Amino acid sequence: MVKKTLIPIGPYHPLQEEPELFKLYCEGEIVKDIKWETGYNHRGIEQLSEKKTFDQSFFLVERICGICSTSHPFAFANAIEEAGNIEITNRAKYIRTIIGELERIHSHLLWVGLAGHFLGYNTVFMWAWKYREPVLDLFEMISGNRNSYAMFKVGGVRRDIENNKISEIVKVLDLVKKKTDMLVGAVMDDPVIHARTKGVGILSKQDIFDYAAVGPTARASGVAIDVRKDDPYAAYPLVNWKVITAEKGDVFAKAEVRLLEMYESISIVEQCLEGLKKEKEGDIEVKVKDIPAGWGTGRAEAPRGEVFHYVLTDGSNSPARHKIRAPSYTNIATFKKSCIGQTISDATISLAAVDPCYCCTERMAVAYDSKTGYRILNGNQLIALSAKRTQNIKNQS
Amino acid sequence: MAEQLFYFLIYPGLLFAAVIGAFLSWYDRKITAWVQFRKGPPLFQPFYDFFKLLLVKETILPKHGSKGVFLAAPIFAVFGASIAGVFILLPVMGIETGFKGDIIVIFYLLTIPSLTYIIGALASGNPLAALGGSREMKLILSYELTFILVLAGIIQKAGMTISFSEIISLQTLNGVFAGSLSGIILFIVFIFCIQAKLALVPFDAPEAETEISEGIMIEYSGTPYAMIKLTKYIMFFILPAFLIGLLWGGLNFEGINILWSILKILFVVLLLTLIRNTNPRVKIKQAIRYFIVWMNLLAIIAIVLSYFGL
Numbered sequence: 001m002v003k004k005t006l007i008p009i010g011p012y013h014p015l016q017e018e019p020e021l022f023k024l025y026c027e028g029e030i031v032k033d034i035k036w037e038t039g040y041n042h043r044g045i046e047q048l049s050e051k052k053t054f055d056q057s058f059f060l061v062e063r064i065c066g067i068c069s070t071s072h073p074f075a076f077a078n079a080i081e082e083a084g085n086i087e088i089t090n091r092a093k094y095i096r097t098i099i100g101e102l103e104r105i106h107s108h109l110l111w112v113g114l115a116g117h118f119l120g121y122n123t124v125f126m127w128a129w130k131y132r133e134p135v136l137d138l139f140e141m142i143s144g145n146r147n148s149y150a151m152f153k154v155g156g157v158r159r160d161i162e163n164n165k166i167s168e169i170v171k172v173l174d175l176v177k178k179k180t181d182m183l184v185g186a187v188m189d190d191p192v193i194h195a196r197t198k199g200v201g202i203l204s205k206q207d208i209f210d211y212a213a214v215g216p217t218a219r220a221s222g223v224a225i226d227v228r229k230d231d232p233y234a235a236y237p238l239v240n241w242k243v244i245t246a247e248k249g250d251v252f253a254k255a256e257v258r259l260l261e262m263y264e265s266i267s268i269v270e271q272c273l274e275g276l277k278k279e280k281e282g283d284i285e286v287k288v289k290d291i292p293a294g295w296g297t298g299r300a301e302a303p304r305g306e307v308f309h310y311v312l313t314d315g316s317n318s319p320a321r322h323k324i325r326a327p328s329y330t331n332i333a334t335f336k337k338s339c340i341g342q343t344i345s346d347a348t349i350s351l352a353a354v355d356p357c358y359c360c361t362e363r364m365a366v367a368y369d370s371k372t373g374y375r376i377l378n379g380n381q382l383i384a385l386s387a388k389r390t391q392n393i394k395n396q397s
Numbered sequence: 398m399a400e401q402l403f404y405f406l407i408y409p410g411l412l413f414a415a416v417i418g419a420f421l422s423w424y425d426r427k428i429t430a431w432v433q434f435r436k437g438p439p440l441f442q443p444f445y446d447f448f449k450l451l452l453v454k455e456t457i458l459p460k461h462g463s464k465g466v467f468l469a470a471p472i473f474a475v476f477g478a479s480i481a482g483v484f485i486l487l488p489v490m491g492i493e494t495g496f497k498g499d500i501i502v503i504f505y506l507l508t509i510p511s512l513t514y515i516i517g518a519l520a521s522g523n524p525l526a527a528l529g530g531s532r533e534m535k536l537i538l539s540y541e542l543t544f545i546l547v548l549a550g551i552i553q554k555a556g557m558t559i560s561f562s563e564i565i566s567l568q569t570l571n572g573v574f575a576g577s578l579s580g581i582i583l584f585i586v587f588i589f590c591i592q593a594k595l596a597l598v599p600f601d602a603p604e605a606e607t608e609i610s611e612g613i614m615i616e617y618s619g620t621p622y623a624m625i626k627l628t629k630y631i632m633f634f635i636l637p638a639f640l641i642g643l644l645w646g647g648l649n650f651e652g653i654n655i656l657w658s659i660l661k662i663l664f665v666v667l668l669l670t671l672i673r674n675t676n677p678r679v680k681i682k683q684a685i686r687y688f689i690v691w692m693n694l695l696a697i698i699a700i701v702l703s704y705f706g707l
Contacts, residue, residue, distance in 0.1 A: 123433055127433070196677055343680060345608050345680045
């Protein structure tokens, strides 16, 4: 019987920029079992959102994630507009789509860089992040911010993309396309990268269904799941594009899907810019007086997969209940499948390959008493607590 | 006695090798920065790093583990590197001839830093350090055989002499070894051995920052870590110097030759830097296969070629 050693990834580890704890139980270098603890980042976003107005909540949900900071407002807007039965103008749809896709480009470039860093290939890291800069500059030109763009509101967007800016955006996109070509060449043809990523962290089609994985993680295993196609929103039905999939399900396939998706995103943005030219300038929002009581769900395809928002409204100016599910919630769980039986070197890159985002995911933390080891609140107690709160809300109204 | 001490402590041992090594480490970082579109550190950054670690930062000792061995290991690393430095640099720079069979001694001395890293890592009681130590051990087992095959090839080319200074003087008479086919192959294999000895990417699995958070170095801080940095600076100079002495005719510091010598060193370090910046880290298993199969094969081909005088 070989003694198992515990190799921790976290709570602070150079692999991941956020706090999390994965306990790898290893025999030598081979991972035999894992356990993980998250919950270092719980911020009570849902609770906060219930105390703010719909307009304020947009700024809040934008800050759930720093990288995919448009997908949460996107899903939130979809949810409220479903609840209130609001139809937005075509120009607003195009602008929303442009922001969403530009975000996908910068997020995938960021991932390519980080993946290079995790493999010890810091040159790719620096190059990818350098070519991400023009995209961030575009955001600054459009919205005034490099991150957290504050573009969304109920019934439309806050800022217009004036027609005279379109040529400049196209110019930057051409540059990004050229640089993407170069990166794709550098990553896809490097024999050492092949040796490190091919056949590593394989997720089969069945695993994807078992763990309900979404986004590029699922698409790399041949599951063509994409909210933009499956449940079209904003301007996605109006433009021409295809869902990128790969078959192998390993780390290389995930990189391939992300790299090729950037081309699709660039093409979507270009088509949306063409669409913008046909629409009337300044026609970016519809007036919304109030949101009736009811509920709505909104979905959006974030760079990491499907973001889901559920909003319960009671006719007031703020959500009565707001439920958020980020893509990493399901994607992180696939790590259990992809890492067991691998070496530690492979396990770390398999974890990074799903592009996990912990602070987006964490909705609740369970505290343990350090002396007795008991949970301070268990599941039933929390349910009881939640039922009591709901009863209070009902009593008030 | 005084002369030996001077050789060991000041020139060309500890102090000289460390200072040149620190400047070379700055050069490596600057080139890396240029490759990566960054600005890079100022000229004296390696010295700031070293003195900050030595004098300012506190030393944290591991709670579980053998503290004595943990602290002694870096000191042995510095001494091993400096003695190897003396034996390499005296003949390379033409100060003294050394003795017969010094190549074998140098070969053993050059393994001391790696061995002390392993001992220090295992003494720290940290599982990540233990993992790094086991990786370093596997790496040593794979590249040392290649390294000795390269030395065998060079000895073969030099007509079976095992004296370092004789090899250098042979090259000044008959032209450098790197000018022939077998010499070029040995040069390439030697470069990869240096890469592994210095634990640079692609063979930095023992330190792998994003996997095992610096592995063997994880528990070191303050003064002991400064000692390790010092060892790394020395190794960063003496290994390229060893390569130049064995295959590229040594260094000459007289008149205009000084420029040529500096260019030689900078060229070898540039190669190391470029390899480390254009490759991802390989897994330890792949590194072992790379040395045991491919590099050994190349070294043996070079030995056979040199036997036929190519």
